[in-house]
Amino acid sequence: MSDELERALxxxxxxxxxxxxxxxxxxxxxFVSFSLPDELFPRVKDSIxxxxxxxxxxxxDTENGLVVLSPVDENWILxxxxxxxxxxxxxxxxxKNVLRLLEGSELPPPPEDFEDSAESNLKVLESLxxxxxxxxxxxxxxxxxxxxxxxxxTEPESTPFSSLPDRRLHSFNIQLATIPTRGTTYGAAMAxxxxxxxxxxxxxxxxxxxxxxxxxxxxxxxQISDSMFQSNERVIEVLMWAASKWIVDIPETEEAPVAxxxxxxxxxxxxxxxxxxxxxxxxxxxxxxxxxGTRTTQEIAESTGFPHAKVVEIIIRNKxxxxxxxxxxx
Numbered sequence: 001m002s003d004e005l006e007r008a009l010x011x012x013x014x015x016x017x018x019x020x021x022x023x024x025x026x027x028x029x030x031f032v033s034f035s036l037p038d039e040l041f042p043r044v045k046d047s048i049x050x051x052x053x054x055x056x057x058x059x060x061d062t063e064n065g066l067v068v069l070s071p072v073d074e075n076w077i078l079x080x081x082x083x084x085x086x087x088x089x090x091x092x093x094x095x096k097n098v099l100r101l102l103e104g105s106e107l108p109p110p111p112e113d114f115e116d117s118a119e120s121n122l123k124v125l126e127s128l129x130x131x132x133x134x135x136x137x138x139x140x141x142x143x144x145x146x147x148x149x150x151x152x153x154t155e156p157e158s159t160p161f162s163s164l165p166d167r168r169l170h171s172f173n174i175q176l177a178t179i180p181t182r183g184t185t186y187g188a189a190m191a192x193x194x195x196x197x198x199x200x201x202x203x204x205x206x207x208x209x210x211x212x213x214x215x216x217x218x219x220x221x222x223q224i225s226d227s228m229f230q231s232n233e234r235v236i237e238v239l240m241w242a243a244s245k246w247i248v249d250i251p252e253t254e255e256a257p258v259a260x261x262x263x264x265x266x267x268x269x270x271x272x273x274x275x276x277x278x279x280x281x282x283x284x285x286x287x288x289x290x291x292x293g294t295r296t297t298q299e300i301a302e303s304t305g306f307p308h309a310k311v312v313e314i315i316i317r318n319k320x321x322x323x324x325x326x327x328x329x330x
Contacts (some may be wrong), residue, residue: 004105005122008098009034011192012080015094015101016206018066019081024048025110026075032121037064042070044079057095059088061320068095071100075109078292083203085316089227093213097190172243172250174236176222180215189247196245204238215248226269227323268327270296271315275322287314293326 005023012021013034020036028045030036040062047060047069055077060067066082068091077097082091114121128180174180189196189212200208207230212226225235242248274294280288297315301308315323 003018004102005107007192007247008101011098011101014192016074017083017086017094019083020178021078021080023072024073024077024079028077029110031076031110034234038081040067041080048077055247057092059091066091068092070095070099072099073107076107085313087227087316087319090210090214093208093216097213155287171254172240174221174239174243176232177220178250179217179220180239180243180250181217182215183243183246183249186212186215186248191244195305196247200242200244200247203241207234208238208242211235212242212247215239217241222327231269268296269325270294270327271300272324272326273318273322275318280318280321284314284318286312287316289321291315293324 009021009023009032012018019285020034022030022033022036022041022044024030024044025046028041028048030041043060044067048055051058055069055071057068057070060069062081063212064081065084067089068080068082069077071077078095080091080095082094082099102297104239121313139162150273159212188194189200190209191197200212210228214227219227221232221235221239225232228235239248243250269289270293271290271293275288277285277288286304287300287306288301299307299312300306301311304311
């Protein structure tokens with residue numbers, strides 16, 4: 001149990017877009033925390049108490065950043081604080097992937113008395129788990145059968161990458177409507193200590209990791225690039241490499257590759273603001289007025305004289321206020 005929990009928390013600590021996290025009780029009391037600002041705890045606790053047993057994965061937009069709350073089991077809730085710039089869909093995907101690391105592990109309920117947010121509480125949790133395991137009945141036939149039955153483990157890393165047949169990059173026909181799925185080595189690529197993960201980070205940095213986080217069998221290439229405010233070509237480059245390593249699977253398509261090439265080569269994303277300009281901040285107005293669905297972020301940056309990064313930041317900040325990304329052919 002402690003290994004799975006430490007692995008999950010380590011992933012959060014090593015994520016450059018995570019500002020802090022806390023493993024909390026169902027009452028909203030922090031058990032183990034890392035860099036989560038003290039001023040957020042009352043608001044998080046109020047949200048937990050408001051929804052109580054009906055709490056599902058939810059987000060809270062705060063001045064410190066985006067908070068994602070998600071129940072781990074009937075006793076624990078994970079609270080993660082992400083940077084303002086991170087897209088909502090990506091923050092949720094990151095949190096879900098951390099929770100997947102805890103699937104199958106049984107966390108004991110919190111002790112009656114403990115010190116809030118103490119690192120030593122992980123040892124307390126491990127001790128409680130060992131105690132529960134030692135006191136569980138060992139002579140029950142049903143229990144014995146359930147423990148000796150081999151688990152249905154479909155983790156991608158169970159298949160050695162070296163034993164898989166070679167895939168060539170040019171054999172994949174990835175289009176904007178293509179919906180990639182997780183492949184045989186997906187789990188290995190997402191494991192922080194694997195060689196495949198190191199290769200991913202070396203070639204594509206954190207961007208490649210974030211793209212793969214959004215591969216869930218429901219997001220198309222266009223949806224992934226749209227949610228990340230990145231070009232389709234850059235996302236496709238990551239997916240092409242990932243497919244060659246069996247990290248993702250690309251479904252076959254009957255559309256001609258020539259038609260795909262024409263669409264991919266000429267489609268660009270342009271922001272269009274459909275909200276109320278009178279309610280926007282003065283610093284954002286100059287950019288938002290030019291977001292009419294015909295200009296790219298680079299063109300807006302050139303027109304305003306703002307750095308491209310600032311234009312993107314303003315667009316991301318106002319996405320929930322009526323900002324949309326429109327596909328345009330040039």
